[in-house]
Amino acid sequence: MEEAKKTKKDRDDRVGLGGLLIWNSRGISTAIFVLVSSFLMIYCTDTLKIPAAMVSMILVVSKVLDGITDMFAGFIVDRTETKWGKARPYEIFIVGLWLCTWLMFSCPTGWSTTVKCVWIFIMYALANSICMTFLTANGTPYTIRAYKDKQIVKLTSYGSIITMLAAVIFNIIFPTLMAQIATSASGWSKLILMLAVPLTAIGLLRMIFVKEKYTVDTGKADGEKLKVKDIGVVLKTNKYILIIALMTFVFNFVTNMGVNVYYFTYIVGNVGLMGVLAAAQIIVLPLALIFPKLIAKFSTINLMIAGFLISAAGYLLNAIAGGNVGLLTIGGILTGAGTVPASMLIGLVLIECGDYNEWKGIHRMDGTMGSINGLASKVGAAIGTGALGILLSAVGYSGDAANMPSAAITMIRLLYGIIPMILYLLTALTLKGYKLNKMMPQIKADNEARRAAVAEKEK
Known part of the structure; x- marks a missing residue:
């Protein structure tokens, strides 16, 4: 009898390859959106001929709007109750996300600089402040209502392989397509449309096939x-x-600066080699297979700390590599491997934060937890991209290799190596203050006891 119960429990904890693919379909779509957005700066500066500082201002101003929408998006999701569930309906925003992205990269070159800036601002704000905001806010509430604890760990760990593989494939293919197709404004529009159509369809899969099956206590006892x-x-x-x-914030600041394309254009001298670097990062994908065991032994937060230290070592290699593709490849592998825990396991620590809220006797606010983190993500990404533009403008970046000042080359080198290394070391140190990993056994036990008592009282 005991063996039969154990077998049934193991069966209930299964996810399956199909389940992994369906659940991570939207993650693939939004991950590639983030990667595409990192090319906005070079599109604006080199194709639309908008000064880098003006592009930076567009991104910073849009974040003011983001700061308003992010917090309230989570609150709206937390209060939502529909026949489709609490979080599932908001998956529809993937359609608007890619429509706005395509329009953002389809700005007519004949417009004045002011009109171009207004267009980019509107489309960027709609994509990030509205669409991406709700897609971020609904993530945790959707997850905990569609799957159980052990399933969530498997979905997050094994599913990260799928998402990361998609990102690696994008990073391999996109630079080549960019060099071949995005040679003009119309070329950029065509290239983004080629991505937007299939990624919209892919992004809708989990909304169509994954239902909210479980009721989750809000955490407020009264x-x-x-x-x-x-x-x-x-x-x-x-x-x-x-x-x-x-x-x-720091993670997205570093990864969204978009300095890679500048480094390979002006330091390495061949932007197509970015694809080689991306291909080499495939070797880190098997790491996700052992995440469940590593999490059980060391905790999610300790994996993140170790990851940032590994990435810092990779950026140190970048700092001394110059145009040496071999060293850059090793550095890229280390930076890529180190960021896997922070990028792929974030949902697990957000759930822990929701559990902590419940334990403290306040609302779980899983949507709000996602929104707070989403706000940090988008502000970090925007400021990273904005800082790149401001710093390059400050050192006289010309957009012309023949007339590029040495100060601009030095700045590109610093942004590709030393600066992210320092930021990641500081981040690893800050994460030492996260103590929930040690408290979770007691928190979970207390929460379960309280839920059982409430359920018994309602009988």
């Missing part, structure tokens, strides 16, 4: 309805989400 003021309550009560948000 059943009080969620209010706007609860956003402030959770920020005051839960310092751990702020630590995670800081990590996410």
